[in-house]
Amino acid sequence: xxxxxxxxxxxxxxxxxxxxxxxxxxxxxxxxxxxxxxxxxxxxxxxxxxxxxxxxxxxxxxxxxxxxxxxxxxxxxxxxxxxxxxxxxxxxxxxxxxxxxxxxxxxxxxxxxxxxxxxxxxxxxxxxxxxxxxxxxxxxxxxxxxxxxxxxxxxxxxxxxxxxxxxxxxxxxxxxxxxxxxxxxxxxxxxxxxxxxxxxxxxxxxxxxxxxxxxxxxxxxxxxxxxxxxxxxxxxxxxxxxxxxxxxxxxxxxxxxxxxxxxxxxxxxxxxxxxxxxxxxxxxxxxxxxxxxxxxxxxxxxxxxxxxxxxxxxxxxxxxxxxxxxxxxxxxxxxxxxxxxxxxxxxxxxxxxxxxxxxxxxxxxxxxxxxxxx
Amino acid sequence: xxxxxxxxxxxxxxxxxxxxxxxxxxxxxxxxxxxxxxxxxxxxxxxxxxxxxxxxxxxxxxxxxxxxxxxxxxxxxxxxxxxxxxxxxxxxxxxxxxxxxxxxxxxxxxxxxxxxxxxxxxxxxxxxxxxxxxxxxxxxxxxxxxxxxxxxxxxxxxxxxxxxxxxxxxxxxxxxxxxxxxxxxxxxxxxxxxxxxxxxxxxxxxxxxxxxxxxxxxxxxxxxxxxxxxxxxxxxxxxxxxxxxxxxxxxxxxxxxxxxxxxxxxxxxxxxxxxxxxxxxxxxxxxxxxxxxxxxxxxxxxxxxxxxxxxxxxxxxxxxxxxxxxxxxxxxxxxxxxxxxxxxxxxxxxxxxxxxxxxxxxxxxxxxxxxxxx
DNA sequence: ATGAAAGCGCTAACAC
DNA sequence: GTGTTAGCGCTTTCAT
Numbered sequence: 001x002x003x004x005x006x007x008x009x010x011x012x013x014x015x016x017x018x019x020x021x022x023x024x025x026x027x028x029x030x031x032x033x034x035x036x037x038x039x040x041x042x043x044x045x046x047x048x049x050x051x052x053x054x055x056x057x058x059x060x061x062x063x064x065x066x067x068x069x070x071x072x073x074x075x076x077x078x079x080x081x082x083x084x085x086x087x088x089x090x091x092x093x094x095x096x097x098x099x100x101x102x103x104x105x106x107x108x109x110x111x112x113x114x115x116x117x118x119x120x121x122x123x124x125x126x127x128x129x130x131x132x133x134x135x136x137x138x139x140x141x142x143x144x145x146x147x148x149x150x151x152x153x154x155x156x157x158x159x160x161x162x163x164x165x166x167x168x169x170x171x172x173x174x175x176x177x178x179x180x181x182x183x184x185x186x187x188x189x190x191x192x193x194x195x196x197x198x199x200x201x202x203x204x205x206x207x208x209x210x211x212x213x214x215x216x217x218x219x220x221x222x223x224x225x226x227x228x229x230x231x232x233x234x235x236x237x238x239x240x241x242x243x244x245x246x247x248x249x250x251x252x253x254x255x256x257x258x259x260x261x262x263x264x265x266x267x268x269x270x271x272x273x274x275x276x277x278x279x280x281x282x283x284x285x286x287x288x289x290x291x292x293x294x295x296x297x298x299x300x301x302x303x304x305x306x307x308x309x310x311x312x313x314x315x316x317x318x319x320x321x322x323x324x325x326x327x328x329x330x331x332x333x334x335x336x337x338x339x340x341x342x343x344x345x346x347x348x349x350x351x352x353x354x355x356x357x358x359x360x361x362x363x364x365x366x367x368x369x370x371x372x373x374x
Numbered sequence: 375x376x377x378x379x380x381x382x383x384x385x386x387x388x389x390x391x392x393x394x395x396x397x398x399x400x401x402x403x404x405x406x407x408x409x410x411x412x413x414x415x416x417x418x419x420x421x422x423x424x425x426x427x428x429x430x431x432x433x434x435x436x437x438x439x440x441x442x443x444x445x446x447x448x449x450x451x452x453x454x455x456x457x458x459x460x461x462x463x464x465x466x467x468x469x470x471x472x473x474x475x476x477x478x479x480x481x482x483x484x485x486x487x488x489x490x491x492x493x494x495x496x497x498x499x500x501x502x503x504x505x506x507x508x509x510x511x512x513x514x515x516x517x518x519x520x521x522x523x524x525x526x527x528x529x530x531x532x533x534x535x536x537x538x539x540x541x542x543x544x545x546x547x548x549x550x551x552x553x554x555x556x557x558x559x560x561x562x563x564x565x566x567x568x569x570x571x572x573x574x575x576x577x578x579x580x581x582x583x584x585x586x587x588x589x590x591x592x593x594x595x596x597x598x599x600x601x602x603x604x605x606x607x608x609x610x611x612x613x614x615x616x617x618x619x620x621x622x623x624x625x626x627x628x629x630x631x632x633x634x635x636x637x638x639x640x641x642x643x644x645x646x647x648x649x650x651x652x653x654x655x656x657x658x659x660x661x662x663x664x665x666x667x668x669x670x671x672x673x674x675x676x677x678x679x680x681x682x683x684x685x686x687x688x689x690x691x692x693x694x695x696x697x698x699x700x701x702x703x704x705x706x707x708x709x710x711x712x713x714x715x716x717x718x719x720x721x722x723x724x725x726x727x728x729x730x731x732x733x734x735x736x737x738x739x740x741x742x743x744x745x746x747x748x
Numbered sequence: 749a750t751g752a753a754a755g756c757g758c759t760a761a762c763a764c
Numbered sequence: 765g766t767g768t769t770a771g772c773g774c775t776t777t778c779a780t
Contacts, residue, residue, distance in 0.1 A: 055773035429757035
């Protein structure tokens with residue numbers, strides 16, 4: 001016969017009080033005499049009582065669980081984002097529930113709708129998943145639940161959102177290359193678009209391209225389709241790196257028809273930047289001696305890669321803080337019956353900070369190349 | 375006035391059946407007439423019914439949630455492990471709940487005990503967390519719940535466990551260096567220990583050292599404390615890389631007292647290997663031209679790093695399969711009342727497969743150095 | 749400050 | 765095949 005877990009009843013009986021008093025005592029509610037609370041806590045400890053959260057959640061309708069949706073776990077960026085969000089959620093006494101969609105819009109839709117956890121188990125949700133802006137009508141999926149969009153860049157501000165300094169950060173990245181003497185810069189990330197057409201960029205990569213081409217054009221440097229390579233992952237980055245290397249080698253070979261050789265590459269994320277460096281190395285092109293490369297995100301491995309990667313490091317701790325501030329505000333508001341009388345909280349928006357991190361991949365002097373910069 | 379979610383009652387009423395029939399129909403139970411099931415499903419769809427899992431879990435005592443505990447999210451190894459486990463769990467129709475302990479034995483203990491989710495909400499648990507073998511009495515913490523230990527290497531087989539091919543894999547790694555001509559191999563990972571003392575190695579790094587030193591000694595090559603560096607992370611790896619570089623430079627400088635220069639480095643994981651390469655580069659030592667380096671794990675970024683990293687790639691898909699087979703067997707066994715009459719399932723053990731992946735970091739000829747090997 | 753009653757939404761067990 | 769009953773363990777409400 002299995003002796004099953006003690007319930008609140010058992011604790012109450014052992015302490016000689018009612019279940020209600022035991023519940024209040026255990027949850028630290030005021031209005032319980034200290035001596036009574038002590039008795040209850042002692043009984044709970046003695047019995048090794050563990051609250052049954054399913055029962056608690058069923059009755060109270062609150063779970064303290066925050067749902068986090070990302071594209072995948074196994075990527076330098078998402079693993080860092082996940083860790084930052086998890087840390088902040090735990091620090092606030094909440095419980096993170098992290099799910100990956102593996103870049104599937106269907107999976108994202110499911111996570112937000114069909115999935116019975118959403119809206120019943122979770123107190124709030126934070127999502128950074130690809131393609132949401134274009135393919136998934138997020139605002140419609142979210143039935144007024146506490147919800148934060150990360151870097152979805154949607155233009156209609158109906159939801160709380162924390163965005164990255166996409167345009168400004170990538171502009172600064174391109175400017176760094178220019179300041180370091182680059183005059184023919186390749187851009188890796190979003191597909192080519194004219195500057196004017198980028199005014200309506202809807203996603204992060206579009207905004208980053210806007211920033212990079214802005215810096216380049218404003219400096220009087222060339223910007224055209226031959227210098228823009230579409231890539232978001234290391235695999236695509238390798239392909240881009242090969243193309244960039246070929247153009248450099250072609251120019252070196254003395255071919256008079258050759259395009260001028262690239263001397264800098266501005267990447268929309270670190271992941272692709274690693275691929276670009278890899279692709280360049282395949283053809284013997286060295287970074288930073290032959291070409292300088294800068295990424296975006298500030299992933300952890302950028303500091304211990306060889307060459308270490310210069311980047312636009314975004315402040316993910318700040319992102320997590322903002323997201324949870326927005327979420328908890330909405331959760332509290334709902335708990336106080338805020339939504340019942342039509343008084344909905346207006347949507348909040350925030351843009352997180354960044355800093356340019358200069359490492360080997362954009363170094364100008366050989367001595368800097370071997371200095372290990374964190 | 376907020377119109378709250380429809381319940382099973384509402385669906386049953388709309389379909390003109392009892393709640394029980396509706397429940398059975400929705401859960402795909404047999405013994406429901408097809409026409410009835412269709413009516414119920416239609417009603418559920420029309421009302422946008424979503425099952426309340428807290429209620430379901432409370433009543434049935436099953437959640438279909440698998441608890442996964444790892445040290446951290448933001449590391450190349452754990453992010454890959456997490457993704458593999460998550461994929462397999464989802465593929466089996468279960469729900470992964472992933473938690474990080476951040477290398478804290480306290481956090482691990484909490485995750486397994488104080489945490490009210492464990493043993494009440496979760497159907498099973500999979501843990502790969504550092505220090506569990508030595509500091510946390512896992513077997514005692516687990517109250518007979520379905521539970522799988524990943525690579526904890528504990529000697530008393532009281533729990534289900536999936537282990538890595540630690541000794542064998544690292545032996546193969548060292549052998550690769552030897553076969554490629556290395557004669558003075560540094561080992562990075564576990565602290566130095568005599569071969570005899572490693573007979574009782576209790577953790578993964580100890581076993582890996584046993585494998586490496588076995589290959590080296592059996593080949594008649596030197597193995598002593600001067601060639602062993604303790605490191606598990608990129609940061610430690612950089613320190614080790616600096617020390618290794620100094621010894622190489624010292625020997626090059628013609629100092630007659632100098633130790634022979636290292637020509638190979640066998641690392642206990644890829645994470646440290648990246649650090650070693652980084653540390654070597656800080657002193658201008660090139661990989662693989664000056665020293666060959668091999669890692670362990672087969673993390674994703676090893677293929678697109680520069681140099682790309684040779685490694686012992688362990689089969690994490692297989693790990694996930696084994697772990698879930700063990701878990702589901704135990705869950706089913708418990709559901710069938712297996713534990714009540716004292717018939718406990720004997721503990722299972724498995725060792726996952728590996729393959730040696732040769733990339734640039736151990737290449738012997740220059741031509742191989744620029745070939746991009748996946 | 750404490751307790752009694754009621755029920756959250758679902759499903760196991762049993763009747764019909 | 766379908767319906768009825770009962771209750772999982774907790775917390776909200778309201779009485780004392």
